[in-house]
Amino acid sequence: MSKNIIRSIKGTQDILPDQSHRWQALETAIRNTMNRYRYKEIRTPAFEQTELFSRGVGEETDIVSKEMYSWRDKGGENLTLKPELTAPVTRAFIQHNMGGQSPTNKLYYIDALFRRERPQKGRYRQFHQFGVEAFGSEHPEIDAEVIALAMAVFNGIGLSNLSLKLNSIGSPQCRVDYRNALRDFLSPHLNDLSETSLKRFEKNSLRILDTKVPHEIEILKDAPNIRECWTSEDLSHFEEVCSLLDAMGISYELTPHLVRGLDYYTRTTFEITSTAIGAQDSICGGGRYDGLVETLGGKPTPGIGFAAGMERILLAMDNDASTTQHTHIYIVGLGDGVRPRVVQLAEALRQNELAVEFDVLRRSMKAQMREANKAGADYAIIIGDKELEVGQAEVKDLSTGDQNKVALNQLIDHMNSLPF
């Protein structure tokens, strides 16, 4: 009786060998850029105490109220698979007294996250982000550097058609004042609001600004502008961020409705969108979170960061064949007697940094040559019992078809001298 096959969970994806090289190329580009900006990698556990997110990200946010994978484990602890990384990285920053060791800490990560959202193109239940968190400076220079770093990664991998949306949501008091102003403005329109916006009105009013419903967008055109709630320090901070971005030649769109869906933000918020990937167009989001370290029990320390969705970046990037790995040499072995020589030769060539394959199915010469071509090999080395007897192998250049006899004891040197 045949058994049912077991499938992966909805909203999760296998990264198969025909795609994994694209992930590797993206990860390498990220690590190289992080190194140039002198950000150092931090890795945190896959799960944390649930309270870290309810306290850090905010009880009423979509992430905490609906999207977390949480459970009570056998020891009675409430645990959650991490849905974002700012709170875990901040937890680690506090726990390891990183602020006590250095006045600034510039950290980056590449990691898998979990949110129980409705899956669609560009939105998954397990997905990957790279991002940075920079602790210790409240000054606009670091805001500008963090934004420039995100743009540098995207430019470095050839992503175009991006737009950088920029706003400030001011100090925590500004957020409260603005929420009240927005609620006052929306009160006469409650009958016109969708069910989702009505729920948000009660619990997380600022999120109404994210609506995609056309008539709500129309109503919101006359909504109060968050600038009206900024303090003079908020204004000068924002103006300086803008002038530093101008100095670096980074263009941005002022977007007063950009408030972001997580509660920890203060002052600078930004998002980078791409026109190449459809409805889920946000590839990167971030901002300042000057109160978060304190909220999580640490000494007051300003912070700013961003995270970018790697699946969305890969959707927005052209399929780049140049990053595909290929085989340098395919060894075609014929006959039982040659096997020790084939494996020994493959090992020796691999130790010289060459990518080498040989047939493990004991197939015919024709089938092995077909395989060599399929693998995109530059050269085939052909060794049969006859070649072994005379101490020579055939080396075939698969792009030109040229074939030469090479003495077995000179084969390694010969292969090393060839262009790949």
Ligand code: HAM
């Ligand atoms: P976020 O806006 O929730 O921010 O996520 C950042 C990015 O992660 C999004 O712009 C998107 O590209 C990607 N993303 C989010 N959810 C999904 C999903 N379900 N499937 C695929 N991609 C997704 C944060 O996570 C903050 N921690 C960012 C931050 C860091 N702020 C300061 N520091």
